[in-house]
Amino acid sequence: MKSTQYSKKVLDHFRNPRNVGTLEGDDVAVGKVGNPVCGDLMEVFIKVKDDRIVDAKFKTFGCGSAIATSSMTTELVKGMTLDQAMQVTRENVASELEGLPPIKMHCSNLAADALHEAIKKYRAKMQGEEAPEEGAEAAPAECAIGKDEYLGKGVYLAVTNPEEFKEKRVLVVHTGDKSIETAIQLTENSGRVVLLTPDMEIETSKKLRDDLDASGVKVLYQSKLLEIRGQDEVEKVLVHNLNEDEKYELFVDAVVLME
């Protein structure tokens, strides 16, 4: 079966997704799940009254089945008690959609997981608990393997001559406002600038934040530089995605590690 050979019902929910959007309020909780290997990220919002889900919405980045399963899940759980909704499984969602291609069963059928997470968050909230903090503490950049070895061969501790970065793909490690300014400045000369930060958000002034958003710098959140690799010079880096606990290689020509 082709990975895009979808049932009529899947296609219907892809073409006309139900319950797209977000919800806000004290009686609302959101569950987020994602798998970057497959390229899916889902947010399921539930609004609860008297232990019953009175409204559900979603936002999804993903393939056709990711959108359809999100739509179906939010449709299914409206009116359910939280206990009932906890019983909804990926398999239920798939069968309501008249099946999914086998290869899509586990990668893009995550909406039930997002729903369960939303319910857990809601219950924790009702009991006055803070949701467990996601993300990780900023790790010092100098942990990266290869930093000294590639110094002068693509690793820079400061940017003195932006011309050197012409047409290059540059990775800047977020070590404070100076590194953000450098990243923004480099976009004028470089082919591509990636800013790597272990945090979930970048804490800085509103102005710098706005400049960063407008700059075209690609920000990778919750990510840590593990290792610099290449033959005789920087050619790629090993990045650790802290959220997914996944390691992957990113091709770059230069790494800026400011003190």
Added chain:
Amino acid sequence: MVLDEEAMHAMREVYLDYQSSKPVDPRVIDEMTPYFHDLFGNPSSLHKVGDVATEALEQSRKRIAKFVNADDDEIVFTSGATESSNMALIGYAVKNKKKGNHIVISEVEHISIHNIAKYLVSLGFEVSTVPVDQYGRVRVDKLERRLTDKTILISVGYASNEIGTVQPIAEIGKLARERNIAFHTDAVAAEGLIELDVEHDNIDLMTLSSNDIYGPKGVGVLYMRKGYRINPLIIGGGQERGLRSGTENIPGIVGMSAAADIMGKEMLSEVERFKGYRNKAIRHILEDVPDSHLNGHPTERLANNAHFRFDGIEGEGMLLSLKDLGVSVSTGSACTSKTLEPSHTLIATGLVHEEAHGSLQLTCGRFNIDSDINRVIETIPQIVARLRSLSPIYSARRR
């Protein structure tokens, strides 16, 4: 009821995935047809019927040789490009392993080359992979740095079948010749779009496919320079000078050579037309869709290839939406691949997974008309906007 022209175009299925498959040119079919029934002989037979088949085979060989500026006896017919590449890499490496065990390929090879390289590693060969720049172009200085006295073969595809970036083939060919290393190129993505000249580019081994020049599927060619040796992979009755046994597929071979003949005459004007389509698509889409980007090289790219990525959305959704509108395209998204891995080519250009997922590939070809391009230019902005309205990533980025 007679439909007016506009209504006809609205109903027309728009095919913009020529990179994946091409229709056989009707003129090619006409040349092939007699060889299925009337002229059905086996070139190995010594009678008159066999002689006719031999004549067709050798004429076809001449036409292909002319197409790539080679000699007749440097052309070996195969069952397709995959077989040709297997012969070139495995056949050459195994035959020449006494000279060395090191092979160099690039990060942006067609998946078949990467998989053949993996197989060679299992046979004890060492394979180095050369990185590319942000446009997917092989860095020749980096390639040179990877050559050792054990290197026997360099294999770099003429152009990327995905992002359309054309490689500095003549430069790599020159380097390989200077270092006395065999140079193989998989020219499938480039054939019919770029004039192939094995002499000018110092190519020693070259993979060609028939379908990519509007010939029938199931036929290909390995060009092998005189004086080079490979181990055959298919052993049998000794056809094709013992390099590729099996009774020759005469209708297919005639078809491929007819396709090459037509291509030789029409390529230049066809390429100009494709460039018009390509440039129009690139210009409009980059202008009309916010946060859209061109993948691949801005100028050193195949005339028929436009490859985009759109922030915050996923390629399969675009593909399905365009499918609903009768438009066929490709995507670099993992969700449409067998392995669920995103395109290795896009990753090699420095993109992260989430960006590679948002890619869309348009490749035009001989049977496209102006209105085909207009259809995608008109529809893509709306499709991207709809999928972005569903996406948590895109809204987060705009906040």
